[in-house]
Amino acid sequence: MHSDRAPLGLKIAAGLGLAFMHLPILLIFVYAFTTEDKSYQWPPPGFTLKWFAVTWERTDVWEALALSLKVASISTVIALILGTLCAAAVSRTKFFGREAISLLVILPIALPGIITGISLRSAFNLADIPFSFWTIVLGHATFCVVVVYNNAVARFRRVSGSLVEASMDLGANSFQTFRYVILPNISTALLAGGMLAFALSFDEVIVTTFTAGQQQTLPIWMLEELVRPRQRPVTNVVAMIVVIVTFLPILGAYYLTRGTDTVAGQGK
Amino acid sequence: MKMQSAMLTSISDTLWRKPNLLILLLILPPALWLGIIYLGSLFALLAQSFFSIDEFSGVIQYELTLKTYGELFRPSNFDIIIRTVVMATAVTIGAAIIGFPVAYFAARYAQGKWKPIFYLGVMMPLWSSYLVKVYSWKLILAKEGILNWIFESLHLSWLLNAYLAIPVIGGYSLSVSATGTFLVFLYVWLPFMILPMQASLERVPHTMLEASGDLGARPYQTFRHVLLPLALPGVIAGSIFTFSLTLGDYIIPQIVGSSRRFIGQAVYAYQGTAGNIPLAAAFAVVPIILMAFYLWLAKRKGAFDAL
Helix, strand or coil: CCCCCCCHHHHHHHHHHHHHHHHHHHHHHHHCCECCCCCCCCCCCCECCHHHHHHHCCHHHHHHHHHHHHHHHHHHHHHHHHHHHHHHHHHHCCCCCHHHHHHHHHHHHHCCHHHHHHHHHHHHHHCCCCCCHHHHHHHHHHHHHHHHHHHHHHHHHHCCHHHHHHHHHCCCCHHHHHHHHHHHHHHHHHHHHHHHHHHHHHHCCHHHHHHCCCCCCHHHHHHHHHHCCCCHHHHHHHHHHHHHHHHHHHHHHHHHHCCCCCCCCCCC | CHHHHHHHHHHHHHHHHCHHHHHHHHHHHHHHHHHHHHHHHHHHHHHHCCCEECCCCCCEECCCCCHHHHHCCCHHHHHHHHHHHHHHHHHHHHHHHHHHHHHHHHHHHCCCCHHHHHHHHHHHHHHCCHHHHHHHHHHHHCCCCHHHHHHHHCCCHHHHHHHHCCCCCCCCCHHHCHHHHHHHHHHHHHHHHHHHHHHHHHCCCHHHHHHHHHCCCCHHHHHHHHHHHHHHHHHHHHHHHHHHHHHHCCCHHHHCCCCCCCHHHHHHHHHCCCCCHHHHHHHHHHHHHHHHHHHHHHHHCCHHHHC
16 A cells, blocks of 8 residues: 555645635735735735725625625525425436426526526516516526535435335325425535525626626626726725635535535535 | 315325326426526527628617628637637636646545545635636736736746737736736636546546556556546536636636637627627527537537536
8 A cells, every 4th residue: 555645746736726726815815904005016015904994884885795695695595496396306206308407407507607697688678677686686596596406406316215105104294294304304405505506696797797787786896896996995805705705605515515425516 | 274284185195196296396486487587588599699780770680690690700700709719728728737636636645634625625716706716816917916026026027028028828918918818717717627527536446546557557657548538527527617617708808808809708798888689699609509519529428427
């Protein structure tokens, strides 16, 4: 058993690869404290906490954050319902069109976001639907279904049919069986799927630019700052907060599904 | 109360006796949602690509024609398609090269506490905000930013300037060059390549690699003739993501890059200020066709088992 030590070259290459993936994000944490507010100067001339106070006072940031949270919550709820229903049907039996349904669920995320976005926008135009909170939710829920579905379908397959039959034999009806037998078995997968869907929606920008009209979600606020930087220090602080806010559900989803055969988060 | 529970029981019995009805009830809401909202709008868009726009009045003419598709082959538009495909290919190859050691190490050598660290080490960048990732590169590549500072500190600015003087891939500074666009694409989509590669590498038995070594193969030969063919489905699966995501993106080249456009930007510009929905729709069909072809190829190579 001599071969279970990694060759040095591989260690270095893997380490560099990981560093490449993480250093840029960490850089943002440094910039959030810089005293420089006119350029992206490195190294920062000094460090300060004042931009956190400035950001705290900004109503546009708060409004964008509130809208993002609202959209993400409602899209997650819709995705949870639709994704679970779909997973339940697909995992239980083979039926006509089963392959088509699983393709249909994956399609919104397999095709580039710009296609989903422009399709929805032109459909809203054709149907004379004005942009609103609900047009954003409509788009988000559509591509969030797949995340819930992926998590739920794997777990449904492991809930054995005999458990369900036993429950029915003992006199429970379908609803009771769902509530007391199936739900406890799939709950962590649903929770993980829900967290990932939330993170996905909270961060989405490409589809949103087409379905939001004049409304600003937090990513759209950031996008405008990226294209036309006006408030560099505030953007730095917001970027750092977004990193922290999206890390929490990911960590949560990981710990919820750790140790099972399918760890959440692989299918973004 | 009693009547309600009796009713529930009878509904429940019906569902148990007619499993097809249950399936139908389960599948109907998601199928309707995705079918109407998603497929409906998708087909509405595709239909518009068969219309054309009157060049003088700018009014959409609702007559079926292939004229709009013909416009895709005008040199200025065709360049955009070629440029995007070249970029997507370069990003895919780059991601495979940088990602392979990470995926291989995570699949084969990471044990104990290193396993979750490596796992989260790929997962965190995958899920952290797309715009924040793009933004971090705007900071890095800025003229006054960290990368230029490093080159200056090492007294290598001449090297960077010589590189930037190369046409096509160079430019005034890294943040407005095609190289900058490439780096950001590579960074943002790299985790999408690593995860499927790791999944397929985990299925390669250790014993096979040891056998190859025992039979006298040098490490490179083992890699080339044993490991790589076995890992190929994972690489292809990952490349589906990196390729597709690069094809459709319009934000990264807008923020970091030269003024030369990519497909996503063309779609965005034509549907927005230009108001030429038919041409935008025809442009949107290009990635769909390219991906359909790519997926067909990938399926033949067995890449879907690694997803």
